[in-house]
Amino acid sequence: MNKGMKRAGIVTVLVGMLIAAVVFSTGIGAMPISPMQVIAILLAKTGIRVPVAYEEGTAAVLWMIRLPRVVLGVIIGAGLGIAGAALQGLFRNPLADPGLIGVSAGASLTAVMLIVLQSSFSFFADSPLLQYYLMNIVTFCGAVVAVLIVFRISLRNGQAIMSTMLLAGIAINALCNAITGLMTYVSTNEQLRSIIFWLMGSLGGASWRTVLAVLPFVVLPLIFLPRIAYALNVFALGEREAMHSGVKVSRLKTQLIICATMAVAAGVAVAGVIGFVGLVVPHIVRQVTGPDNRILIPCSALLGAVLLTVSDLLCRTIAAPAEIPVGIVTAIIGTPFFIWLILKEKKSLAI
Template sequence: MMTEEETIAKTERKEQKMIQQELKQPLSPGWVILILGVALLGCVLFSVATGALSISFSEIVGIVSYKVGLTDIPIEEQQKEIVFWVIRLPRVCLGILVGAGLGVAGAALQGLFRNPIADSTLIGVTSGASLFAVIVIMLNIKFFGIINEIAGAYTLSFAAFIGAAVTTALVYQLSKITGEGGVATMLLCGIAINAFVGALTGLMTYMATDEQLRTITFWTLGSLGGANWTTVLSVLPFVGCSILFMPYLAKSLNLLVLGESQAAHLGVNMVKLKRGVIILATMAVGSSVAVAGTIGFVGLVVPHIIRSIFGPDNRYLLVGSAFGGAIVLTLADTISRTIVAPGELPIGILTALLGTPFFLYLLWNQKRNRV
């Protein structure tokens, strides 16, 4: 007869073996990173070369080589060098950071909520950022003299990030007050707070003037048009921390597939896991929304694409979603600024138009595979 401790240990081994079999990777992690890294590099080269002023690959090599000192011969057309360093490369870098942040946050939240349609809207990041941005637009920057002196032209971005953080913290605290702080309670609190914050945003929009309404509309549609090196450097620490530390939570997210009680039984600290995912996701999405506005479907669709190609193991899904988000947003931004040239289509419109049918196709394909 086995003792109770031996029975529990045997059960744990079976559960861990079952998870390992379910999360078996078709490719090694090195191949996952290599494939996505090469794809991202190709997208970057395509994006910086494409536009009203075309830059060839040889010219890109010449521009970079001259800048880093590998050659002392500048290219003949100085205008292309200015466009490359001042306009396109900062915009591409910002697209990479924003896309990576949205992708890794979406994958982590889907793992935390064990819900394939979860994204940052469930914890109030997007709605909170939108509310605070609308408040700043409504009250006008000139009424924020102190903040304007500190943040300058980035007052709107600063307010949006604060709004994302405050709303997410409110959802997290309410989930602990109104219940046991479980994932289901947090989800319900997030839905309630999103509805309330959305109502306040709608009220502000209703009271806005025509000029304010135009500004609000364009901000909520999303754009990378204001990209510069200062914006890139302001987003880098937040998205960088999220991409760097989120994979450390992958093992716990894998165990969470069995449920909260089973994951806790296997040694997962649920409080630390929830707090870590929410803080890192808020940092990534909040900073991204603050500088680029509301960009939908990237954090929702990209994890599905990576999961269908490389498998559901969060150790690779989180990193793959960061690469995938960067690839998708870089390509989407390239299309948005060239498809209606010399104008620019808001990137949020493009991601929604392309993301919706693709997401429906993924759901249909998953259902077909289960039959």
């Protein structure tokens, strides 16, 4: 089997897994909806009628409650997966993840500050819509500002130094986490519950409005990053070799950081901090596809979408009617895979 057929087979399997995850996740819940009913309801929205009986109430539940949440999980999971693959390629380090450059820490800090301080401003209490949009805007801006600070610190003669960026990311993460801890300490009991649930991640606030708010920020990296995958392959040989091969290294670094920040910050803004997806997914994909970013990047997006969709299904069904934060589930699922990968790498190095 040649490489082209192998890649097509891998993509086909992942697309099939994603479709299955979406169909089953949309159908499972307090009101069970069979896979055929899910397909029939979705096709009916496109004008295609199939001979499957369902009630209008069932269609309303699927379209207005279940589907927005599942679609949001697909979008955010794809964004986290592709951002993780891009940053691992940028740092040439399989342990790199989106949190490394301060995205999650910056977003968390600004979100927690808004939760704690919004009670001081009377106009927040009278406008839930304002609270919603302000939270999204503020968390996105916090993530972007944190990344810009890290990127600015890492510059030397106009070039971003990766080792300096790593150290700057550690410093900014520590500072943001310290201030976040301080704001948590001074919060009320009600604010503390909101902070903890947000820091653990949740898709519970999903609606078509949140889907549309996140979609552009994730779609752009999903379109652009595969287009620069070949340059990222050359960059993996080293910066000097990439420059001699005609790759504009400085611009490539900037493009990767902007795309990764957009994809992650948009998800954090509406769903909170969801860990492990951006770290584990590229690792798992790399075991199957190899290091070629032309296939690694799109497959990481697909597997990230599958992982977060399945994780969200588990978090809202395991302890129903209560809901477990999705960040806990992704960590529980991701950790065994990550430990297995570490042991496998350790064994190969020993040989």
